[in-house]
Amino acid sequence: MNYLDEADLFIEPLRKLGYEYVPKVDFPNRRFFRKGEWRKGTHHLHVYELSSDEWNNNLLFRNYLRSHPEKLVEYAQLKKHLASLYLEDRTTYTQQKAPFIQSVIELAKKLTRNKS
Template identity: 60%
Template sequence: MDKPVVIEEYTPNWTLQFTEEQKIIKEIMGDAAIAIEHIGSTSVAGLSAKPILDMMVGVRNLNDIDVFIEPLKTIEYEHVFHKEFPNRRFFRKGLWKAGTHHLHIYQYGSKEWNHNLLFRDYLRSHPNVRQQYEQLKKELANKHLFDRVAYTNAKAPFILDIIKKAKKER
C-alpha cells in the first residue's frame, strides 16, 4: 500500500533543507547546473505541503545529465526514468513512493522550467490564491489518502489555471 498523502503545516526548516541540498548538488554538478531552484509547495512560505522537498536544476542540455546519475547516487538520489516526461530527468531521495526529496532537471529556460517558477512566484505573491491552493490540497489529500497519483492529477487543473493567470499578468 502507498504511504498516505499527508499535508503538514509550513515550516521554515524546508528552506534550510533546500539550502543544504543545493550546496551538495552544486558540488556534484558544478557548472552544468546553471541554476538550482526550490520549487513546489515547500518553497512557498506559509503554505502547508507534503513534506517532500522539490528542487529544480536548470541545465544547458538534458542529454548531458547521464554523467551525473552515478555521482548523484552517492548522495542518495536515485534516477527514476519517466517516459511520459521526456523533457525532464527525475531523481528521488528516500524510499520508493515515500521519497523525501525530488530533484527535477530541466533545460534552463524551457517551458517546464518557466512554468515551475511562474507557479511558485504567483503563490508567493498572492496570499489569497495560496490559501485556495492549500484548501484544495487538504481536500484532495482526504479524498485520495492512499493514491498519490490521483491526488497529483486532481491538482493539475488549478495549477494550469494559475500558470495562465501568471503569464497574463507578466
C-alpha cells in the first residue's frame, strides 16, 4: 500500500469530523479535504505524497519565507488584501495568490541551484 492509498483511509474518519474529500484529478499526488460552506471553506487539509514535486514545492516555499522575512511580510499583506477583495470567493482568492507563490518557489529553486 502506498502513501496515498493510506491517505484514502482518512476519508471516512475525516468525514465524521465534518470534512469533505474533494478529488482533484489535476493533483494526483495530493488528497484534499475541506470543511465549511462550499467555496467558503473554513478548513483545508492537504495530504501529499512524500517527496513528490508538490511536497517539495511546499517545503521550498515555506523555507524561503522563513529565511526571507521581507517576502513573508509581502505574502501576509497580499493575503489580507485578497481576503478583503474576495471574502465570499475562496476560489478566486486562491487563484490570485498563486502567481506570488509560484514566483517564490522559483526564487527558492534558483537559490538552491546556486548553492549546488
